[in-house]
Amino acid sequence: MSRAPAADFFGPGGAALALAHAAFAGRGFFTPVRRHQPDGTWLGPEGAVDVEARGLVNMPYSCGEPAADRRRRLAQLAHRFGALGGFTTEDTEDTKTEGKGFPDANLFPSLPASASSVSSVVKSFPASPDAMGIVPTPVGEPQGLDTVAFFAACRLAFPQAHIVVDLERLGLKLGQLCLSFGADEIMGSILEHRELRLGARAGSRELDRGEAAQLLRASGFVPYERLPDGKVRAS
Amino acid sequence: VSLGAVAAKVRAGEPLDRADGRALFAHPNLVELGTLANLVRERLHGDRTYWNRNLHINPTNVCVSACKLCSFSRRSPRDAGAFVLAIDEAVARLRACLDRGEAVTEVHLVGGLHAGLPFDYFTGLLAALKAAAPTITLKAFSAVEIFFFHRLYGMSIAEVLRGLQQAGLDALPGGGAEILSPRVRQAICPNKCGADEWLEVHRIAHDLGIKSTCTMLFGTVETVDERVEHLLRLRELQAETGGFLAFIPLPFHPENNALAHLAAPTATECLRTLAVSRLLLANVPHLKAYWISLGLPTAQTALWFGADDFDGTVSEEKIYHQAGAQTPSALAPGEIARLIRAAGRVPVERDTFYGRTATAAGEEAV
Numbered sequence: 001m002s003r004a005p006a007a008d009f010f011g012p013g014g015a016a017l018a019l020a021h022a023a024f025a026g027r028g029f030f031t032p033v034r035r036h037q038p039d040g041t042w043l044g045p046e047g048a049v050d051v052e053a054r055g056l057v058n059m060p061y062s063c064g065e066p067a068a069d070r071r072r073r074l075a076q077l078a079h080r081f082g083a084l085g086g087f088t089t090e091d092t093e094d095t096k097t098e099g100k101g102f103p104d105a106n107l108f109p110s111l112p113a114s115a116s117s118v119s120s121v122v123k124s125f126p127a128s129p130d131a132m133g134i135v136p137t138p139v140g141e142p143q144g145l146d147t148v149a150f151f152a153a154c155r156l157a158f159p160q161a162h163i164v165v166d167l168e169r170l171g172l173k174l175g176q177l178c179l180s181f182g183a184d185e186i187m188g189s190i191l192e193h194r195e196l197r198l199g200a201r202a203g204s205r206e207l208d209r210g211e212a213a214q215l216l217r218a219s220g221f222v223p224y225e226r227l228p229d230g231k232v233r234a235s
Numbered sequence: 236v237s238l239g240a241v242a243a244k245v246r247a248g249e250p251l252d253r254a255d256g257r258a259l260f261a262h263p264n265l266v267e268l269g270t271l272a273n274l275v276r277e278r279l280h281g282d283r284t285y286w287n288r289n290l291h292i293n294p295t296n297v298c299v300s301a302c303k304l305c306s307f308s309r310r311s312p313r314d315a316g317a318f319v320l321a322i323d324e325a326v327a328r329l330r331a332c333l334d335r336g337e338a339v340t341e342v343h344l345v346g347g348l349h350a351g352l353p354f355d356y357f358t359g360l361l362a363a364l365k366a367a368a369p370t371i372t373l374k375a376f377s378a379v380e381i382f383f384f385h386r387l388y389g390m391s392i393a394e395v396l397r398g399l400q401q402a403g404l405d406a407l408p409g410g411g412a413e414i415l416s417p418r419v420r421q422a423i424c425p426n427k428c429g430a431d432e433w434l435e436v437h438r439i440a441h442d443l444g445i446k447s448t449c450t451m452l453f454g455t456v457e458t459v460d461e462r463v464e465h466l467l468r469l470r471e472l473q474a475e476t477g478g479f480l481a482f483i484p485l486p487f488h489p490e491n492n493a494l495a496h497l498a499a500p501t502a503t504e505c506l507r508t509l510a511v512s513r514l515l516l517a518n519v520p521h522l523k524a525y526w527i528s529l530g531l532p533t534a535q536t537a538l539w540f541g542a543d544d545f546d547g548t549v550s551e552e553k554i555y556h557q558a559g560a561q562t563p564s565a566l567a568p569g570e571i572a573r574l575i576r577a578a579g580r581v582p583v584e585r586d587t588f589y590g591r592t593a594t595a596a597g598e599e600a601v
Binding site for chain 2: 144
């Protein structure tokens with residue numbers, strides 16, 4: 001059972017968490033992926049989802065960049081996809097170039113968001129596991145607060161989308177943390193059984209399915225696995 | 236117990252009880268929990284975030300304890316990778332650090348439980364470091380080591396501490412507490428001193444005027460109740476002595492040790508534990524986000540979940556890196572300050588006892 005938090009809390013971080021739970025009825029997703037390499041080989045196990053075929057949209061951010069730049073890019077992406085869940089048409093025109101009215105990507109300390117507007121957004125859209133997927137992608141070394149703030153901003157801008165954590169880029173710790181700030185899906189090298197983290201494998205980012213499910217549960221989600229045929233199954 | 240009821244107590248400055256602690260650990264909304272912990276953090280310290288310049292030296296990794304959680308120790312001096320640091324070599328490391336202009340104010344010394352070294356080795360080590368840098372603070376030997384010295388050399392705990400104090404000991408680090416529960420200690424570190432003995436060493440140290448820190452290693456086999464009990468036992472001793480400077484929650488690293496089959500605590504679990512610690516341990520002034528152990532992104536985020544201390548430059552850390560820590564082995568002062576500022580906080584350079592250092596200029600030392 002999902003432990004969805006209430007929406008009446010303290011700012012965009014909490015709002016993003018509530019929206020992530022509301023978007024897919026408390027379900028969180030993990031996606032074992034494999035990636036096509038330039039030499040024609042595959043990195044990742046057979047039977048995993050081809051990350052390119054998934055059709056995810058990369059959303060780059062760099063730590064320390066001005067919030068206005070992020071807002072503008074979020075707005076441009078939202079305009080392109082017509083995916084402004086909680087925002088009006090007027091907002092769309094304003095934000096297309098300026099980013100006005102968009103969630104502040106500097107989550108702390110520029111709080112709070114309106115609890116009532118969050119509630120209305122939560123009620124206004126249907127849950128669908130086939131929604132578009134956005135992968136916030138760090139340029140350079142990701143920092144903690146900038147990363148969770150950007151995930152929260154993405155969720156607030158795209159309440160109906162999957163906000164996807166790429167564990168290869170963010171690592172297990174920071175990646176999992178994003179599940180408490182608006183992300184609803186993790187993807188990475190998720191195996192039937194992983195090797196113990198000993199010796200040269202001590203820094204491995206591989207997970208087994210049980211661990212992937214546990215990362216989602218730790219943020220209150222009911223875990224579902226995404227399959228290569230586009231379906232999902234409860235884990 | 237609802238979060239609202241706990242929040243009312245926190246706002247009124249009332250101490251939380253066992254049931255409150257359980258409720259906080261069970262609360263699903265991490266952001267709400269963080270907001271409450273941040274209230275206490277800002278009440279105590281505002282935006283100030285402390286850090287220091289410190290050097291880690293491990294005298295030996297030879298250890299009779301064979302704890303399942305450890306990736307650092309070697310059972311025998313003959314094992315591959317076993318070492319005992321010569322006193323001259325330890326002094327040379329400190330001198331090299333100072334010669335590089337690192338201006339460290341603290342040397343942090345912890346090591347294995349080596350049954351073959353005389354007490355003179357440890358007093359000699361402290362005295363030599365102090366002679367090399369008389370103004371430096373020596374924070375040395377966890378309660379586990381002090382208790383081992385007491386048993387090995389047939390001295391009382393107070394005699395051990397006085398002997399080390401006369402040689403230059405200034406403060407005790409808080410390691411080895413793990414979880415202050417006989418069940419957990421039996422499972423993960425059965426040969427270490429017990430929970431009561433760990434607390435007794437700190438009690439005696441505080442009575443002798445030696446300040447210390449305290450820790451909790453979480454994420455092995457303990458229950459939430461055992462975490463809460465651990466925190467309450469620390470709070471009780473702090474109420475008695477006032478000798479703890481800071482509390483340091485340490486997530487377990489399962490890499491390269493006998494507990495490698497366990498999953499590491501998630502970042503959410505780390506932040507939750509820091510936040511609950513801040514709320515339950517309101518009488519310990521500082522809460523440290525030890526970046527070596529948490530990882531830089533989690534440690535930086537922790538500055539909004541109750542933590543007010545980022546630890547330090549930590550030159551030459553080995554214990555967590557042999558347990559698979561992916562963090563750098565040291566951070567430059569400017570990098571620490573940048574990370575703190577990027578989190579919207581104000582970096583303040585401190586000494587071991589949370590005084591401003593001679594190099595600090597106003598609030599912002601770097």
